[in-house]
Amino acid sequence: MMNLLINIDHVATLRNAREETFPDPVHAAARCEQAGADGVVFHLREDRRHITERDVRLLAETVTGKLDFELSTKEEVVSICCDVAPDLATLVPEQREEVTTEGGLDVAAHRQRLTTVTDRLYDAGVNQVSFFVDPVPDQIEATAAVGANCVELHTGDFAEADTEDAQRHEAERLATGAEVAHEAGLRVHAGHGLDYRNFPLFRTVVPHVAEVSIGFAVMARAILVGMDRAVGDMRATVTRSQP
Template identity: 75%
Template sequence: MIRLLINVDHVATLRNAREESFPDPIHAAALCEQAGADGIVFHLREDRRHITERDVRLLRETVKGKLDFELSTEPEVVDICCDVAPDLATLVPERREEVTTEGGLNVTANRDRLDTVIPKLYDAGIEQVALFVDPVPEHIRAAADAGANTVELHTGDYANAETEADRRAEAQRLANGAQVAHDAGLRVHAGHGLDYNNFSLFRKTVPHVAEVSIGFAIIARAVLTGMDQAVRDMISVVKK
């Protein structure tokens, strides 16, 4: 059964929009777990636009399930990740001007830096190191060659498909990528843009997925229904 990890970045975005102390992503994470989520995801960006170092350390202390720390290869953030030692570190591309992560990591172009960062994460006691990649066989195999033991497949193109035919084609791309990852001995995760409406086709089409990271869809629904109901609704979709 696929595990559901919930990204709480957007709770921090709402808090920071008014420079308030609430809503608190730590409280939100606790509510997510109480409603049945398998774990929590956050992205500590270089510019700290949403999650802060204070949030990171409190999440490490309070989250009971799996904790996924998303990060770039920026040295200061890597050092914080190593100090916190989450269950999973997911390396993602990052541009300051982007609203959200826009695509997978170019493993080949970043190989020299990854050759330093990945061993450092393992040495810190982090058991799972993932690279967030597009469902392209060359990128997936490069992730394995770089030493990652997990890939998170970027599902943004699938989520943003404008027609049903395009969505089915993207789902098949993801399925092919998941098979390549599985054959390479990598654990398969997925995320970006998955929601209550598009998850069904993804689940039926893409094999070997152990875990998905979903954030915006759940937080947006929680504004109207409450966090408990929003999480339970997503669990019913993911774990059918």
């Protein structure tokens, strides 16, 4: 069965907008797991715009399923990740001016730094290291060459496609990427912009996906129907879409 991990960054975004102590992303993570999520995703950004180091350490203590720590290669954040040793570390690009992560890592251009960070993460006890990349064969092959054992395919272009033909074209690009990753021995993850409506097409076309990370769509729905139902509906969508 495909793993469903829920990203709880936007709970922290809401909390920080009013400089409050609530809603607490740690409490939200527990509710996500109780509602059927296989684990939790968070991104500790250099600018701390949502998740904080306090959140990270409490999440590491309380999440009972899989914990996915998204991070850049900045030294401070890498050190924190090594200290808490999550189940999965996903290296992502990060720019201060972006609203959310835009596009995948250029693995080929940053091979030396990524190799160093990957080795440090393994040495710290992180069992799975993933790179967030666009579905480009050269980038996926570079991911394997650098030493990651997973790859997360960036599904943003698929999610943002504005016509049925365009969306199917992007799904086929993802399918090619997944095949390349599978042949390279990488565990295939996917995320960014997946939601209740586009997931069935994604799952029908894209093979070998063991795990998906979904955040904004679930949190947006939770505002209207509650966390339990929003996560449960996404769990049901993922389960129904599996062959």
